[in-house]
Amino acid sequence: MMTNKNYDVKKIERSRKLKFGSSAIIIMISAIIVFVMINLMASWATFEVDLTPEKLYSIGDQTKAILKEIDKEVQIYGFIDETRLSDDSYHWKIIDLLKKYDTYDNITVDYIEPNANIEFINELDPDGVLDLSKNNYVVVCGDYKKVLKYFDLFDAFASEYSTYGVIDTGSRAEMAITSAINYVSKTDRTNIAFTTGHEEFTSQYDYIAFAEKLELNGFIIDEVNLYKQPITDETDIIIIANPTSDFYQEEIVKLQSFMAEGKSLYILMDSFVTNDRFLNLQEFLLDYNVQLNYDKVKEYDTSFYLEGNQYYLIPELINNSISNDIFDGFSNMMVPNARSITVLKVINNNLTIVPMLITSDKAKLEGLYEDIDDVTGAAYLAAAILDENTGSRLMLSGTASFIQDQVTMSYEQFDQEATKYVLSNIQWLEGDTGEIFIEQKDYFINFISITTKQANTIGGLLVYGLPSLILLAGLLVYLRRRHL
Amino acid sequence: MWTIAKREIGSYFKSPIAYVLIGLFVLLISIFFWPRLQASRGDFITILGDMGFFLIFIVPILTMRTLAEDRKNGTEVLLMTSPTSLYKIVVGKFIGAYTVFLVTTGISLIYPLIIIMMGGMFTIQLTGGYIGFLLLGAAFIAIGILASAVTENQIIAAIISFVALIVMWVADTLATTVGGIVGVILEWISLISRYQVFTKGILGLAEVVYLLSFTIVILFLTVRIIERRRWVQG
Numbered sequence: 001m002m003t004n005k006n007y008d009v010k011k012i013e014r015s016r017k018l019k020f021g022s023s024a025i026i027i028m029i030s031a032i033i034v035f036v037m038i039n040l041m042a043s044w045a046t047f048e049v050d051l052t053p054e055k056l057y058s059i060g061d062q063t064k065a066i067l068k069e070i071d072k073e074v075q076i077y078g079f080i081d082e083t084r085l086s087d088d089s090y091h092w093k094i095i096d097l098l099k100k101y102d103t104y105d106n107i108t109v110d111y112i113e114p115n116a117n118i119e120f121i122n123e124l125d126p127d128g129v130l131d132l133s134k135n136n137y138v139v140v141c142g143d144y145k146k147v148l149k150y151f152d153l154f155d156a157f158a159s160e161y162s163t164y165g166v167i168d169t170g171s172r173a174e175m176a177i178t179s180a181i182n183y184v185s186k187t188d189r190t191n192i193a194f195t196t197g198h199e200e201f202t203s204q205y206d207y208i209a210f211a212e213k214l215e216l217n218g219f220i221i222d223e224v225n226l227y228k229q230p231i232t233d234e235t236d237i238i239i240i241a242n243p244t245s246d247f248y249q250e251e252i253v254k255l256q257s258f259m260a261e262g263k264s265l266y267i268l269m270d271s272f273v274t275n276d277r278f279l280n281l282q283e284f285l286l287d288y289n290v291q292l293n294y295d296k297v298k299e300y301d302t303s304f305y306l307e308g309n310q311y312y313l314i315p316e317l318i319n320n321s322i323s324n325d326i327f328d329g330f331s332n333m334m335v336p337n338a339r340s341i342t343v344l345k346v347i348n349n350n351l352t353i354v355p356m357l358i359t360s361d362k363a364k365l366e367g368l369y370e371d372i373d374d375v376t377g378a379a380y381l382a383a384a385i386l387d388e389n390t391g392s393r394l395m396l397s398g399t400a401s402f403i404q405d406q407v408t409m410s411y412e413q414f415d416q417e418a419t420k421y422v423l424s425n426i427q428w429l430e431g432d433t434g435e436i437f438i439e440q441k442d443y444f445i446n447f448i449s450i451t452t453k454q455a456n457t458i459g460g461l462l463v464y465g466l467p468s469l470i471l472l473a474g475l476l477v478y479l480r481r482r483h484l
Numbered sequence: 485m486w487t488i489a490k491r492e493i494g495s496y497f498k499s500p501i502a503y504v505l506i507g508l509f510v511l512l513i514s515i516f517f518w519p520r521l522q523a524s525r526g527d528f529i530t531i532l533g534d535m536g537f538f539l540i541f542i543v544p545i546l547t548m549r550t551l552a553e554d555r556k557n558g559t560e561v562l563l564m565t566s567p568t569s570l571y572k573i574v575v576g577k578f579i580g581a582y583t584v585f586l587v588t589t590g591i592s593l594i595y596p597l598i599i600i601m602m603g604g605m606f607t608i609q610l611t612g613g614y615i616g617f618l619l620l621g622a623a624f625i626a627i628g629i630l631a632s633a634v635t636e637n638q639i640i641a642a643i644i645s646f647v648a649l650i651v652m653w654v655a656d657t658l659a660t661t662v663g664g665i666v667g668v669i670l671e672w673i674s675l676i677s678r679y680q681v682f683t684k685g686i687l688g689l690a691e692v693v694y695l696l697s698f699t700i701v702i703l704f705l706t707v708r709i710i711e712r713r714r715w716v717q718g
Contacts (some may be wrong), residue, residue, distance in 0.1 A: 057686060183500075462514035463518055
């Protein structure tokens with residue numbers, strides 16, 4: 001009888017355990033499911049308020065107006081794995097900002113790990129000149145692409161005190177992204193005309209690959225014979241590449257009028273002997289405080305020339321505001337048969353002259369003509385000149401064949417760097433922000449006025465005084481209540 | 485519920501525990517704040533970010549006795565059989581512990597006040613950071629109370645909640661190491677990554693909802709665990 005009673009009690013207990021145990025588990029699981037559902041809905045709402053003083057994660061009115069008017073599909077790719085980014089990664093500033101762009105119908109943002117998607121990268125950049133490597137971003141619209149790198153996105157300077165080697169002082173992300181979107185989606189594109197009539201290098205014979213890359217980057221390529229034709233209003237940049245004879249006075253006048261309109265000129269010229277010197281062209285260059293020298297640069301520093309040929313130079317890229325973009329990921333560029341250029345010491349406050357390439361101080365500048373002496377020492381091979389008065393830009397290069405098809409095919413290993421260098425120069429000639437001006441967002445620093453003595457007094461009080469006071473209160477409470 | 489909350493608050497401030505925890509917390513903030521003062525920098529938001537980490541050590545000690553003590557002393561039975569519902573008991577206990585946390589947070593406002601007195605600014609970003617800190621504190625305390633509900637040993641309760649909070653912290657770091665879909669899930673779960681959204685200057689609905697609902701769900705689970713034990717144990 002007793003056994004049966006015990007058995008019944010156990011049976012009841014077991015069924016109660018089972019009943020309440022299982023129902024409790026079901027309720028708990030249901031609660032977790034509801035929790036997940038609510039949070040998924042909340043994350044879809046994407047309601048966020050940017051509380052930063054600099055409005056780091058917000059887009060301004062100008063950006064909103066541009067994005068509203070875009071009628072083409074624009075794709076932004078970030079070459080990162082956002083699931084592996086550390087919390088302090090600078091990419092978050094970009095990702096959080098890009099979320100705002102992504103809310104517009106025609107803008108799509110995706111993140112791609114470049115090393116795991118090589119085929120896709122090759123499809124996007126078959127020539128490998130866009131530098132679609134890790135940590136970069138690219139804005140794509142149809143066939144047009146614009147790459148954004150670290151220095152495009154942040155105002156930063158090199159620092160030995162920083163873990164990453166650079167210290168950011170502000171964000172240019174909105175400026176860079178909006179400009180890039182505007183650039184790839186715009187209908188009116190920059191027109192580049194190669195001059196003809198002086199047996200120059202042209203886009204149809206000598207610069208075929210380079211011209212293709214220019215077209216890929218959204219430029220329209222044309223040719224102009226300055227002697228026979230007028231320069232059209234549509235022309236934004238003229239390229240003079242390796243002319244073998246001087247320009248006529250009429251041509252120079254046309255160039256001067258062209259530059260007076262605030263447009264741009266790129267002169268590239270190798271070192272070679274011609275019957276006549278370029279007197280008219282040199283006179284034109286005098287207005288920009290630069291001259292092409294009648295010499296040929298021979299390097300004697302082994303790290304500055306290609307093994308076996310001292311005229312095939314590997315110059316140093318000078319760090320400046322224009323070359324900053326090229327520096328990121330830049331290795332070496334090979335420059336064959338170059339001449340030096342001179343920056344004249346004439347005071348002209350309207351001109352900003354920035355040297356771009358320099359030889360080693362062991363270089364020898366061999367005179368091309370008998371009346372020109374050899375000189376030894378470092379020499380500039382290229383310079384960028386901005387005329388503040390007219391807004392015109394001139395890029396003078398003592399080398400032209402480094403992007404010639406024949407050279408780039410023979411020395412394929414240097415092709416990519418050469419293209420990168422010239423594209424950046426042309427971008428500068430174009431005026432890379434175009435008509436968009438979005439202010440850089442300088443990081444807010446909450447400075448306080450405090451002397452060292454005050455800082456140490458307050459700091460000492462906070463570290464020693466305040467915690468001791470609180471602990472003392474605790475001790476008093478303990479002493480008063482210990483016998484209760 | 486308020487009676488229980490009052491009793492809890494009283495028991496915290498009538499014993500040295502609250503003072504020791506607040507003192508320790510203030511000491512940690514001050515250690516981080518002093519170098520900023522010396523550098524004439526008033527960016528307290530970065531210290532507020534670190535304060536989230538300090539909570540991992542403070543909260544387990546703060547919450548370890550909430551339910552475990554009642555169970556050990558046998559007063560749990562009295563509570564269970566009282567007319568007060570189990571929800572009110574758990575929420576009352578939560579309010580008690582959270583009040584100590586609020587007092588601590590209140591004291592931490594001394595630092596931004598010093599910054600303002602020295603010519604610095606109290607930014608809206610800092611306000612957002614404090615909102616995040618209050619929500620993170622609530623979620624951490626809920627975890628501590630849950631840990632206290634599963635054992636009668638206070639030390640074990642503290643260890644459980646400490647481990648749980650550390651896991652929450654590591655989940656964030658682990659997410660970036662693992663990457664992929666697992667990384668996304670870990671990142672989604674992580675309380676720390678949600679909190680960091682506030683400290684970097686974004687007040688997001690998703691983060692507010694997550695931290696609030698997380699606290700509610702954990703408190704709900706605490707109630708269910710106690711309820712289950714009551715029925716299962718008889």
